[in-house]
Amino acid sequence: MMEWTVRELAERAGISGRTLRHYHGIGLLEPDRVGSNGYRYYGPDAVGRLQRILLLRDTGMALADIAAVLDAPGAPAAEVEALQAHLTQLAEDRKALDRxxxxxxxxxxxxxxxxxxRMDVMLEGFNDRYEAEVVRRWGREAFDSSNRWWHAKSVGQQxxxxAGAQALLTRWAEIHEAGHTPASPVAQEHAAAHMAWFADIPGTPTHVGDTERSAAMVRGIADLxxxxxxxxxxxxxQEAAQLAANALRIHVRHPA
Incomplete structure (x- = not known):
């Protein structure tokens, strides 16, 4: 039976070895065996499960939800539904590429x-990079409102x-370098600022105050x-990104 190491599987799947080790660490993807040298080896079953994980991840599903889908008694039906949604999105992406x-x-x-x-034809298909994804997640009005909001800004305002978004991310790096934990007051204060940033964007569940859908959105973004x-x-x-992800997860579980 053919087997791949972490490095071989990561290269073929287009992901990092750290991602595979993370999936193993949270119980999402187990290797077929661990050799006496400590190497993890993945066979056909594990590779097939990874394919499904990556497909479901592309739908925006959080890793915990992916595990629940794949391990549930009714896993095939739930997986088919999720994959059908992903196929629909891919078809929309193909239409945008065709345009x-x-x-x-x-x-x-x-x-x-x-x-x-013609000026209008030249830009056809170039202004809808995230359209299919936003429409799939939150509906047509969500995309239209956020699109109007962005294009109503001047170049300087954009x-x-x-710049404000970059400052938000840079602050996470500073918090990490200072040694703060995700649950620390400093990290949670910045998680609140991050949530406020989401809320400023029309079309997001956070903007309209939909707490449940906002939490689901944040968990999916945290996984990314x-x-x-x-x-x-x-x-x-990666460490700063992981700090931000964990702090945001804590924040949506226990909002101030």
Whole structure:
């Protein structure tokens, strides 16, 4: 039977070894065996489970919820439902990509003919990067309201908002470097500021005061902070991202 080590599986799955070890640590993905050298080895069953984990994670489902779906007595039905939702999202993403391809083809054709491309066609498909995801999670009005909010800002206002967002993340790195724990008053105070930042964005459950859906949103985002290498870089380190993730989880469980 073919087996892969952590490094081999991580390379093939496009994730980090730390992510695999984290999944093992929380009981989400067990290796088939651990060798006498301490290496974890993954066979077909584990690889199949990882595929399902990654697909469900892409739907925005929190890791704890993924474990519940995969381990529940009715797991096949719940998994089919989640995968169907993900397939629908992929189809929407493909439509957006098709619109973008058509826009580039239009621009290329007009340039070849020495004609001026239509401005509205040139940008078709380039302003809806997160549309399908937001609509799937929170509905069409959520996307439309947040889209109007963002594009109503001047370029300067957009830059100011982005600078504020970066300052928010930089503060997490400072809190980590100072040695604070996720449950510490300092971390929880900043978690409240992070939640206020979410609340400023129209279309999010936090903005409309939907406590239950807001908590679910934050748990999903916390999972991304913890496992996605892009967020590790954004926060300055994996440890700072993990601190933020855990602090936010605590905050939504026990809001001040």
């Amino acid at each position: 973008r391809i058509s826009a580039v083809e239009h621009t290329l054709q007009m340039r070849r003919e020495g004609r001026e491309p 830059r100011d908002w982005q 902070y913890e496992t996605d290498p892009d967020f590790h870089r954004t926060f300055g380190s």
